[in-house]
Amino acid sequence: MRVLGIESSCDETGIALYDTEKGLLAHALFSQIEMHAEYGGVVPELASRDHIQKTLPLMQQVLDEAGLQRKDIDAVAYTAGPGLVGALLVGAAIGRSLAWALNIPALPINHMEGHLLSPLLEANPPAFPFVSLLISGGHTLLVDVKGVGEYELMGESIDDAVGEAFDKTAKMLGLGYPGGPALAALAEKGQEGAHIFPRPMTNRPGLDFSFSGLKTFALNTWHNSDQSEQAKADIALAFQTAAVETLVIKCRRALKQSGHKRLVVAGGVSANKSLRTALDALPKVQVYYPQLQFCSDNGAMIAFAGAMRHQAMIAETEATFNVRSRWPLDELTPPASA
Structure with missing residues (x-):
């Protein structure tokens, strides 16, 4: 089964073609x-x-790379949320229209x-459970994953997600946009131990996150520093x-709570x-990551998620299309057998 994936939730247009027997056939991404x-x-709005301008040309590029035509597609998966409503509507409208024209399933996919x-x-994927x-954009989530569509939320950010805190702290330090990667790069020049920042909400039980106060702590430290380039690097390191x-x-x-390894x-x-270095040091735990090219928004993850949901025989939505700016994972439809 060949699934075309369309990702348009924010500022990256991603298209990919996934084959359930051969794996990822081709993918393309345009960053804004x-x-x-x-x-x-x-x-x-931009x-x-x-x-609108990039989706169809990228789709043709992916098909050409895979040596296929539109009639060879068996299903279309598109991001239906969460994300920017206008951006989501572009991918949803194109995905649904293509599915109608080809008389194939259309699969609305949760971005997260x-x-x-x-x-x-x-090549060596993790087994369930x-x-x-999940640390993407405005989301910081801990999820107990039992299978495709079977998710139990364990913890989430109650204010700024970690990605937002990285970006906002970088902006305070004048590092521009996107701020997260710039702050991480600057942190490599920081002096270890120059500042000790708090570890928010770790002195109490629970799995929720709060990074707003850490961002404010960084701002106050910056205002009380000599605001030199070294001070900027030291704050970046302490924050990270x-x-x-x-x-x-x-x-x-x-x-520990879930018992998973x-x-x-x-x-x-x-x-x-x-982060990868610190997590890899956890004892008796196998840690898995996507390839770096698939860490940011991309079409491959949407095509793959569509294929997995279709194979799990998870019911599709009605023939109309809807998008959601907010769409919690635990509201997703589980497999029919669950």
Whole structure:
């Protein structure tokens, strides 16, 4: 079965073709970072218009690379949420229209489920069950994953997600957009131990996250510093160290609570080298990540998630299409057998 995946939830247009027998056949991605950098963040209207311009050409590029035609597609999977509504509507309208024209299934996919399942694209994928740390955009989630569509939320961010905190702290330090990777790069020049930042919500039980206060602590430290380039690097390192250790502490708790020995980490922040190093050091735990190219938003994860849901015989939605700016994982339809 060949599934075409369309990702258009925010500022990246991703298209991919996944074959359930041969694996990923082809994929393409266009990032809008350069366009949005001028404004210091994503402009929703510009994002939507760019998706309109890029989706069909990228789709043709992927088909050409795979040596296939549209009639060879067996199903279309598209991101239906969460995300920017205008951007989501572009992918949904194109995906549904193509499915209608070809008389094939259309599969609305939860963006976060796409990230959650993306490490299963690897040659040695994790087996179910496992704990998943999802750290993408405005989301920081810990999920007990029993199978495709079977998710139990264990913890989540109650204010800023870790990715948002990285970006906002980077902006405070004048690092531009996108801020997360820039802050991580600057942290490599920081002096270890120059500052000790708090590890939020680790001195109490539970698996929820809060990174807003850590961002404010970084801002106050910056205002009280000499605001030199070295001070900037020291703050970047202290912030990253505190954020990473907080994530590790919560992951350790989630693994103990669930009894699982496998941890899957996915989403844009999963590309952070310091985080990977710290999680890989967890004793008696197998840690899995997507390839770096699949950490950010991409069509491959949507095509794969669509194929997995179709194989699990999870019911599709009605023939009309809807998108959701917010769509919690635990509201997803489980397999018919569950």
